[in-house]
Amino acid sequence: MSFTIPHLRLIATRIIPPKPVSNSTSFLSLIRHFSLLSPRNTMDKAPSITDWVKPGDTSGEFKRQTSIFRNWIVNEPSAEFPAEKDRYHLYVSYACPWAHRALIVRRLKGLEGIIGFTSVHWHMGKKGWRFATSDENVPGENTIPDPLHKDFTHLRDIYFAQKPDYDGRFTVPTLFDKKKGVIVSNESSEIIRMFYYAFDDLVAPSYKNVDLFPEKLRKDIEEMNEWVYTDINNGVYKAGFATTTEAYTKAVTTLFSSLDRVEASLAQSSTPYLLSAPEPTEADIRLYTTVIRFDPVYVQHFKCNIRDIRSGYPHLHRWLRTLYWDSPAFGQTTEFEHIKKHYTQSHTQINQFAITPVGPLPNILPKDDEVPSVQAALRQ
Numbered sequence: 001m002s003f004t005i006p007h008l009r010l011i012a013t014r015i016i017p018p019k020p021v022s023n024s025t026s027f028l029s030l031i032r033h034f035s036l037l038s039p040r041n042t043m044d045k046a047p048s049i050t051d052w053v054k055p056g057d058t059s060g061e062f063k064r065q066t067s068i069f070r071n072w073i074v075n076e077p078s079a080e081f082p083a084e085k086d087r088y089h090l091y092v093s094y095a096c097p098w099a100h101r102a103l104i105v106r107r108l109k110g111l112e113g114i115i116g117f118t119s120v121h122w123h124m125g126k127k128g129w130r131f132a133t134s135d136e137n138v139p140g141e142n143t144i145p146d147p148l149h150k151d152f153t154h155l156r157d158i159y160f161a162q163k164p165d166y167d168g169r170f171t172v173p174t175l176f177d178k179k180k181g182v183i184v185s186n187e188s189s190e191i192i193r194m195f196y197y198a199f200d201d202l203v204a205p206s207y208k209n210v211d212l213f214p215e216k217l218r219k220d221i222e223e224m225n226e227w228v229y230t231d232i233n234n235g236v237y238k239a240g241f242a243t244t245t246e247a248y249t250k251a252v253t254t255l256f257s258s259l260d261r262v263e264a265s266l267a268q269s270s271t272p273y274l275l276s277a278p279e280p281t282e283a284d285i286r287l288y289t290t291v292i293r294f295d296p297v298y299v300q301h302f303k304c305n306i307r308d309i310r311s312g313y314p315h316l317h318r319w320l321r322t323l324y325w326d327s328p329a330f331g332q333t334t335e336f337e338h339i340k341k342h343y344t345q346s347h348t349q350i351n352q353f354a355i356t357p358v359g360p361l362p363n364i365l366p367k368d369d370e371v372p373s374v375q376a377a378l379r380q
């Protein structure tokens with residue numbers, strides 16, 4: 001009989017039950033030790049974390065996996081995961097658009113003193129996201145070693161400590177319960193919704209009034225989320241990771257039709273935000289984290305180059321800059337160095353020499369400036 005890594009983890013679990021998370025390093029060492037002693041180390045044969053299109057999938061299409069941890073924090077003391085100050089910790093990457101949603105909402109809802117966070121290093125290698133080491137000086141607040149588990153070097157250590165046979169992806173954002181030592185959720189669309197209301201009794205009154213999912217816009221937001229997610233948020237990845245021209249062309253043309261649709265809708269908006277909302281809502285947050293990465297990365301790295309935002313989409317460009325420059329929750333959670341370096345230096349299948357392009361410069365234009373061609377057109 002040959003043993004795979006998940007088998008070995010299961011065997012190891014039966015011999016020595018996992019210790020609490022804070023103390024599980026020796027358990028992880030045991031797993032690693034077993035995997036080295038295994039009759040046939042199948043590590044090399046297992047699909048690699050960097051196989052963005054499943055080997056053998058002739059469609060050449062990138063298919064995103066569904067998140068596994070789907071618990072909810074609720075404002076109810078007897079709940080499995082009750083809303084409490086300093087109980088939950090958010091693991092993010094500044095590079096990641098899904099994690100960026102959670103960082104923005106944390107700020108907009110005034111949760112800084114209630115939920116702590118750590119950003120991983122921008123580089124994602126064969127073992128997935130890693131924590132920065134104490135001797136590294138990586139920009140971005142809290143880009144530090146894991147403050148909760150001193151011996152953990154990678155995000156995946158948290159997943160394995162809880163579920164030794166875990167065979168899903170190790171994704172950010174990951175919301176962690178320090179009291180129970182378990183992952184609450186690794187699904188950003190649900191994490192942000194927990195943040196909207198669950199902690200409202202703990203935040204300052206001004207933040208309680210921030211409603212990112214207002215009752216009367218819910219239907220429109222849900223409807224917009226549907227196509228923005230499929231065609232734009234995930235659409236850039238579908239274009240970038242495609243391994244056939246057909247899959248790429250389909251993704252990129254759908255992406256740009258949907259950007260055209262947003263542009264037309266912003267042209268009609270009676271406010272600076274989507275859906276004519278008086279303040280930013282979930283719809284703005286979910287679109288922002290893709291559009292802010294568009295010119296600096298997706299245009300060249302993911303070949304999303306039918307147009308760029310700064311010269312091709314005046315209303316989207318204005319909307320983007322309003323959020324970035326006028327709202328610290330958007331601007332101050334945007335870390336361009338993580339964004340640019342992560343994609344270009346982690347995806348070596350599509351950028352073999354891991355060179356990060358210098359431009360476009362600046363990463364985002366000031367509100368009162370335009371690229372020269374737009375300036376010239378405006379002068380006419």
Ligand SMILES: N[C@@H](CCC(=O)N[C@@H](CS)C(=O)NCC(=O)O)C(=O)O
Binds near residue numbers: 099173187
């Ligand atoms: N559905 C998830 C997707 C999260 C996700 O894919 N995050 C990426 C970073 S942008 C990740 O951590 N990928 C690591 C991997 O897939 O191995 C969510 O929205 O939370």
